[in-house]
Amino acid sequence: MTLFNKVYKATRIWILLAVALTLPYWVPNNYYLQIFCLGMIFAILTLSLNILSGMTGLFSVGFIAFFGIGAYTSAILTTKLGFPVPLAMFLAGVLSSILSLTLSLPTMRLKGMYFAVATLAFGEIMYQLFLNWTAVTEGTKGIKGIPALELFGTSFRSYSKFYYVILVILILIIMLARNLISSRTGRAMLSIRENDIAAEAVGVNVPQYKMISFLISTFFAGIAGALYAHMVRYVSPESFVNAESAAVLAMMVVGGIGSIPGAIVGGIGLTVLPEFMRFLGNIRMVLYGASIVLIVIFAPRGLGGLIERIDNILSGKQSLGVQKKQQHIEGEE
Amino acid sequence: MAILETHGIGIHFDGLRAVDNVSFTAEEGQITSIIGPNGAGKTTLFNLIAGFYTPTEGTVDFEGKDITKLKTHERTRLGLARTFQNINLFRELSVMDNVLAGLHSVTKCDPISSMLNLPNKIMEEKESKKKVMETLEFLNLSEYVNEKAGSLSYGLQKNLEIARAIVFRPKVVLLDEPASGLNTNDLHELSQRIVTIRDSGITVVLIEHKMDVVMSISDKIIVLNFGEKIADGTPDEVANDPAVIEAYLGKDE
Ligand SMILES: Nc1ncnc2c1ncn2[C@@H]1O[C@H](COP(=O)(O)OP(=O)(O)OP(=O)(O)O)[C@@H](O)[C@H]1O
Numbered sequence: 315m316t317l318f319n320k321v322y323k324a325t326r327i328w329i330l331l332a333v334a335l336t337l338p339y340w341v342p343n344n345y346y347l348q349i350f351c352l353g354m355i356f357a358i359l360t361l362s363l364n365i366l367s368g369m370t371g372l373f374s375v376g377f378i379a380f381f382g383i384g385a386y387t388s389a390i391l392t393t394k395l396g397f398p399v400p401l402a403m404f405l406a407g408v409l410s411s412i413l414s415l416t417l418s419l420p421t422m423r424l425k426g427m428y429f430a431v432a433t434l435a436f437g438e439i440m441y442q443l444f445l446n447w448t449a450v451t452e453g454t455k456g457i458k459g460i461p462a463l464e465l466f467g468t469s470f471r472s473y474s475k476f477y478y479v480i481l482v483i484l485i486l487i488i489m490l491a492r493n494l495i496s497s498r499t500g501r502a503m504l505s506i507r508e509n510d511i512a513a514e515a516v517g518v519n520v521p522q523y524k525m526i527s528f529l530i531s532t533f534f535a536g537i538a539g540a541l542y543a544h545m546v547r548y549v550s551p552e553s554f555v556n557a558e559s560a561a562v563l564a565m566m567v568v569g570g571i572g573s574i575p576g577a578i579v580g581g582i583g584l585t586v587l588p589e590f591m592r593f594l595g596n597i598r599m600v601l602y603g604a605s606i607v608l609i610v611i612f613a614p615r616g617l618g619g620l621i622e623r624i625d626n627i628l629s630g631k632q633s634l635g636v637q638k639k640q641q642h643i644e645g646e647e
Numbered sequence: 648m649a650i651l652e653t654h655g656i657g658i659h660f661d662g663l664r665a666v667d668n669v670s671f672t673a674e675e676g677q678i679t680s681i682i683g684p685n686g687a688g689k690t691t692l693f694n695l696i697a698g699f700y701t702p703t704e705g706t707v708d709f710e711g712k713d714i715t716k717l718k719t720h721e722r723t724r725l726g727l728a729r730t731f732q733n734i735n736l737f738r739e740l741s742v743m744d745n746v747l748a749g750l751h752s753v754t755k756c757d758p759i760s761s762m763l764n765l766p767n768k769i770m771e772e773k774e775s776k777k778k779v780m781e782t783l784e785f786l787n788l789s790e791y792v793n794e795k796a797g798s799l800s801y802g803l804q805k806n807l808e809i810a811r812a813i814v815f816r817p818k819v820v821l822l823d824e825p826a827s828g829l830n831t832n833d834l835h836e837l838s839q840r841i842v843t844i845r846d847s848g849i850t851v852v853l854i855e856h857k858m859d860v861v862m863s864i865s866d867k868i869i870v871l872n873f874g875e876k877i878a879d880g881t882p883d884e885v886a887n888d889p890a891v892i893e894a895y896l897g898k899d900e
């Protein structure tokens with residue numbers, strides 16, 4: 315290990331933190347900051363999906379539904395029932411988690427394709443609910459005037475302030491996810507993804523742990539949705555169409571299934587990228603699609619795998635070119 | 648004392664009687680071996696005992712209690728562990744995580760403490776890792792602790808299966824052909840290990856084709872042929888049984 319490696323290893327987390335903390339001062343204007351905040355919210359959502367799909371191997375293609383449930387719950391509780399924003403945001407996670415049971419209980423024994431179709435149907439049902447339950451959701455009109463978060467007498471109305479709220483929650487969820495991976499619960503989930511027969515054999519109650527995985531991942535997704543509601547301060551059904559679920563899946567795949575850094579980079583990257591390419595006009599969506607395909611081809615373990623590789627090289631764990639065993643949480647071959 | 652018993656257990660798949668009316672007992676603290684030609688129904692019998700298949704007839708008793716209705720993971724919790732003939736490891740996970748997963752049924756940490764890294768989790772993880780390292784040492788796998796299970800050689804994977812099954816100190820372990828794919832040197836080592844496992848207080852039920860292993864370490868042998876039990880007894884009794892000799896006639900070994 316060279317001196318550089320040592321310095322890098324000792325400072326990388328602080329450099330990253332310094333960049334994250336000062337980011338609002340670097341970003342050229344408020345519009346880009348807003349996009350970046352949105353990217354971080356999608357990073358949280360991608361991380362949530364990763365707990366279900368990356369860790370437990372359950373591929374949900376209707377995941378945006380839980381984001382929507384969180385957004386609507388917090389919007390309704392604050393605008394119609396006068397709940398304080400922090401409490402409403404927490405309850406958004408709780409309700410999203412509870413509603414996940416209506417999906418996880420009946421689909422417990424479904425596998426692969428069948429499970430995916432069930433999640434797709436759930437996403438569509440939720441969308442129809444947002445659209446048609448007008449007494450509560452205001453239908454296509456959407457819910458306006460959602461209050462901004464206020465804490466300790468400070469309003470987090472501006473993006474440059476709300477950014478820090480998102481950052482704190484993102485960091486918290488990263489830590490929780492990391493702890494989960496190296497725990498009894500996390501290993502039970504990983505074992506289901508790897509081999510459900512062997513999981514049963516070591517004593518894992520497979521349906522029960524699938525349900526737990528659902529509860530945890532949808533709680534975080536609900537929180538992400540609530541963050542979205544209080545940032546944009548307006549929700550309408552169009553934000554939660556099934557196409558959005560595909561976008562979140564793409565974020566997870568581009569980031570690298572099961573990789574935490576990957577979820578962050580995938581979530582932020584795929585939100586920011588189309589905006590940065592806006593000057594290209596209509597061709598940008600083609601380029602957007604093409605870049606996803608290129609990443610999947612040239613970095614089969616996603617950007618997360620790439621980042622871990624670079625990190626290993628910089629910290630001297632791996633020399634250039636030689637693929638050494640990585641302390642990697644997952645990722646398929 | 649009989650710790651594991653089947654009473655007239657059987658299962659058929661579309662008319663094929665894979666296991667037919669088999670009754671046997673495994674005595675506590677002994678090595679009971681199950682032998683028989685390919686397709687005799689040995690693995691199927693394990694699947695019935697471990698709860699992967701529901702029998703069409705008969706019952707399984709564990710420590711004197713009928714467990715026929717219990718699910719696999721519930722049987723594991725009671726102290727009934729197994730390995731797989733066709734290797735079912737968590738391939739993308741490290742050797743450490745594979746064996747840690749084997750401790751699932753004797754650890755308690757709940758999802759919330761897991762995520763919050765509460766003291767009870769940290770304590771449990773520490774103890775678990777210690778148990779895993781001891782087990783890996785016993786199976787000569789210590790140096791592979793951070794390797795992915797799927798990257799190990801076949802023989803090492805077979806050992807890892809055993810490590811994952813015995814790490815939680817089950818009362819009974821079912822070993823399905825642990826010797827397959829091992830060379831002669833390793834065979835001796837394996838026999839020694841199985842004896843050590845038994846002597847440590849874990850009852851062993853062993854399926855094995857390698858006769859030198861079976862004959863040298865078994866306390867009792869059960870012979871299956873076409874799903875039926877055709878003989879049981881000590882290694883000597885079984886080796887001289889005319890029905891057994893006939894079943895194996897024309898076969899190597
Ligand atoms: N799930 C199943 N469905 C249909 N047939 C099965 C099933 N499992 C086992 N069999 C059949 O039951 C018979 C017994 O198989 P089993 O695997 O138990 O044999 P075995 O004694 O373990 O053989 P080997 O020594 O080759 O491992 C075989 O004919 C097999 O094809």
Ligand SMILES: [Mg+2]
Nearest residue numbers: 689690691732
């Ligand atoms: Mg077999």
